[in-house]
Amino acid sequence: MRKSIALAVSLVLLFAATAHAEMKVAVFDVQVVAEKSNALKEAQEMWKKTYDGEKKQLEKQREALEKKVAGLSKATEAQKKEFQKEERDYAEKTNAFMRKMQASELAIRKELDTLIVQSATEYAAAKGYTLILDTKSAPYFDRSMDVTDDMVKEANRVWAAAKKSSGK
Secondary structure (H helix, E strand, O other), X not given: OHXXXXXXXHHHHHHHHHHHHHOOEEEEOHHHHHHHOHHHHHHHHHHHXXXXXXXXXXXXXXXXXXXXXXXXXXXXXXXXXXXXXXXXXXXXXXXXXXXXXXXXXXXXXXXXXHHHHHHHHHHHHHHOOOEEEEHXXXXXXXXXXXXXXXXXXXXXXXXXXXXHHHOO
């Protein structure tokens, strides 16, 4: 009985050591890959085109309201009510603008997450890695395991291929 248990434990340890020896691990900084990706750069350009005009209009409306506040003490009741209406209108527009921006930011983050996961999957398959971790989830790793620069290139390659296949 003891020999059987000892043999079983020895076999488990042998297989565990063999499996561990075959494991190929890499790490990369997800934040760096996201920041340096062409996907984020294009999203920022789109964001600017989409929201800068509306943002400038809201800023002009705010400035106009600020100018009206100065003369509000001399205003009639009708003028005060009109100002309050304009103030509510500005607040509603600002809130709607913020919701649109937040929804857009969430969509961009989701797209970046998908891109990074797909890039890591394809990179691991191409390079024979069995495990790829974010540097933030590994308290210690040998710097030779860091493939962040390669992952930036891979993310840009995957992004370009996705754009090409979708016809963008």
